[in-house]
Amino acid sequence: MILARAPQPLVQLDGIVKRFGAFTANDGVALTVNAGEIHALLGENGAGKSTLVKILFGLLQPDAGSILWQGKPVRIPHPEAARALGIAMVFQHFSLFENLSVLENLALGLPGRKADAALSRDAAVLARRYGLALDPAASVWSLSAGERQRIEIIRALLQQPKLLVLDEPTSVLTPQEAEGLFTTLEQLAADGASVLFISHKLDEVRRLCSAATILRGGKLVAHADPRRETSRSLAALMVGSDVTEVRRETRAQGKETVTVLEISSLGAPSPDVHGVALRDVSLKVAAGEIIAIAGVAGGGQTELFAALSGEANRVSTGTIRLLGRNITQASITARRDAGAAFVPEERLGQATLPRATLSDNLVLSLPRVDSASRLGWLDRKGLRERLSAVVSAFDVRGSGADPEARRLSGGNLQKYVIGREILRQPKLLVVNQPTWGVDAAATQNIRLALMQLAEAGAAVVVISQDLDEVFAIADRIAVMRAGRLTEARPTAAVTREDVGLLMTEGVVETHGGQRDAA
Amino acid sequence: MRLDLLPRDDVSRLREWLTPVVAFGVALIIGGVIVWLMGRSPVRAFQVYVTEPLSQGWAVQEILLKATPLMLIGIGLAFCYRADRWNIGAEGQFVIGGLCGGGVAVLTHGSGAWWVLPLMLMAGIAGGMLWAAIPASLRNRLGVSEILTSLMLVYMAQLLLDYMVRGPWRDPKAFNFPQSVMFDPAATLPPLLAGGRVHWGLVFALVAALAAWIVLNRTLLGFGIRALGEAPRSARFGGFNERRITLVVFLMSGGLAGLAGVAEVAGQIGQLQPSISPGYGFTAIIVAFLGRLSAPGIVLASLVMAMILIGAENAQIALKLPLDLARVFQGVLLFCLLGGEALTRHRVVLGRG
């Protein structure tokens, strides 16, 4: 349906500046979205995309710049004002209420609505039209990430928006779920609404969007038509230079190697009503091998990490062996002593104490008798020496010699956390979401470091929701869903579609109804 | 009108240390306004509350005497509060410490043996620890909020003391007065200087302060306490046992409060009475915050707070100002400290909207 008509700008942002203290998140950014168009806002983590859309939705106030809505200048002081204009938003970290029902969650986002039968009917109408099935009585905590996103989308659509903004909507979805979302969005655009689609995934932007605005470091880099660009050219615009993607060479198979980690039939009850119970998880990881565990959020990855690290000892059945030693009931410190190292998903508040210096933060991952402390005394000098080793080996950049953890950027802090563990020369490294929210350059550095660690003979387990990452670095891939882990298969032997299916369906039923999950 | 908080990028150490000083100054000004509203001269009140206690020899001695329990309890509380464990029942732990230590003195009355005093001190510490172990264990095992349980135990400790001095441990020769026998010399904490009133409790307090400083800043345990308080997930990731640290900080806090209690009855009161504390356990909460939960800070803060308490006693006579004004001032001071903390970490912007 190519009609020869001049595009009608729906919203025009111009010269937008937003500062947080000394940091400029948006520096003279311009963005125009036309009516009925699916527009991509592209950029790396930290490029200023989220700040810009928060300004558009009235959650942040710009320090300078103008907003035109259908040609008229407007101020958007709060989200009600944005809603009144016809802007609806689907947040990256969902703005949902875990303990409330779907219906109550819908009502909370709609001015003047109550969680009643009328709302339920309205939601059902939209759900049928766009294929977004939902049970209005269900509690949010019991829903998958994909279902949660449906609540957000229905809530947005109930406002009959002229502009729907989606912040990184596919980051929590399986490839199949993402495809479903694209169909919904295309249908919406066909109905005349505009969509602002924020992403850093180039393939899906090229697949879906007819215009793109690209940000880098808070500045506007380019307007482009993604369908006329290659992924490579878009990446160059987004990152600023050619970042060579690191990719794992296929390793020779069948070589006799030592088994470092052996998990057999592991079971653990759910830590709380919102968690996931681990069921019958088995996995063997050999020295020199990188195993990736893929899956959408809430599949039990957090719980698996906790069981492997020993942070929370709730394992009820099965065993974990590290180099043959049974560590099922061992504390995290004992596991570290035995040669394991761990990188958890939260950088601040789990991997590090936000207000402690980097040298003090080394203490968190050092076994008691290591250089951090002798007989319970902190060895500050030793810690500082060790820190300078981490900083120089992993190119950690921050202000001052020994800054507080919260002062580092996401990428630098993650390099520090990974470096802290790798310098301990572990025999096993378990990493949860190694490059979540990290810029492209640091991402490549981190992936390279993990590969080098494996080259040096360590076993590496990478838990990741990022399928690109999984395919770039893993020797074998397993999928986690609903607390179960599929058999790990060689990377070369599976496709993204296979993995995507496993992420959605979980266990594949084979003949005789037997599960093929090991 | 709205009030927005913008985080400050960097806060200098000087600024952090000036915060309590400025907060104290602001609290003094507010206190002055209250005094003025009550129809007295704020200048005269400042003299009675601050200048006079600092300029008279006997008053300095009284300050040290009152600072002793505040210091001991405050240091214990710093362990708890740094670990984000809200022990607000130090008053009860203090009372039980006094009761247990005093009980030893009552039961060994007349023996005069050398071991009586050490045994009293140990009994006091053990009693305080036991009383503090209750909220700690209930939290560790059942997840019961330590705030409410530790406070309920204050009332129970006071009633227990009341029962003991009116019942089993009442001095039969005291004409039915609710009090125990006067302790033997062997059951009395000797004064630091002959003839003076300041007793060895002050030395205990200073030693405790030094030890606390070392533990909090130089040991793995101190790091674990800090980690638990700042980010419990980090503490777990670091292999620190949350429950063990909870119990340890409560035991330290209860033990020090208990020691303060027994030092008070053995060094200052000399017998058991239905009430052995004018609320030291609660005042020490303010002391802990005024001292920014650091040992040197708490030593200073306990002296300052003791000065205010002495001033309040003097003001009662000199200005006919009620003793409770000190309470009001303490509340104001804690608010000022919290406000100061907020303003150190954030810039406040008033805007419309």
Next chain:
Amino acid sequence: MAFWLLVTLTIITAATPLLLAALGEHVTERAGVLNLGVEGMMIVGAAAAFAVAILTGSSILAILAGLSAGMVLAALFALFAVGLAANQVAAGLALTIFGTGLANLIGAGFIGMKRETIPSLWIPGLTELPVLGKLLFGQDPFVYASLALAVGIAWWLRATRGGLVLTGIGENHASAHALGHDVRRLRVLAVLFGGACAGLGGAYLSLVYTPFWSPGMTAGRGWIALAIVVFAGGRVWRLLLGAYLFGAMNVLQLHAQAGGIGLPSQLLSAIPYLATILALVALALRDRRRQSAVGSLGQPFIPDR
């Protein structure tokens, strides 16, 4: 029969101040704010109400004074705990310490004075009915108010949009903010409501329960009200049950002391406090695996600007 009627009537009077304070704190905590200053707000309410009652002779003004005194203290708490995002536990303690001192300053001039209690309802015919008459139609206005408030709050939280928004703010303040709800404004209102209720509970103590002023007359009732809120676990009917159970405990212990059943009076006096601990323990044993109801409780909220 007459004796048990009397006991029931005194239980109602003992439970009413607890219920009032607990209802207020319930609403405050639903909004995600933990105000430990209930004891302070209550005792200032008691002192202010009694002082105004003596000075003006008007019970209505006295009740209003108690209510507004609680609100003024709550406003102070809100300024720090909500406005400046200070630690809520510490701010609540500061409020209790401040309130205890302030109440004694206010009440100092009124120690030893006495006053008629606020009259109870008297409907000729109905109140004279045997047994039920006095129970249903012979209470003081606070009792009816507290029960009406309980029903009203339960309904409001369950059935209105305002109640849903308040619950949402307590459940997840970041989400509520992202959806455009003014988290801090609503929290301030919830804190003020809690203060008004606590002040009312205090006024009841000094105007009806024991119609005179004495220092420390709340005797930990504010803390017990906090425990009742924990015990209720988000359900108003359990709030009611908790308040009446504690009221009963208090009355029975007083009767036991008066009746001289041979136990030390201190032990009997300790029963409400011991019962509070035991109630919390029993609740914890029962709900071991249940998630606490309010997601953002006690956490300060600072929106980006």
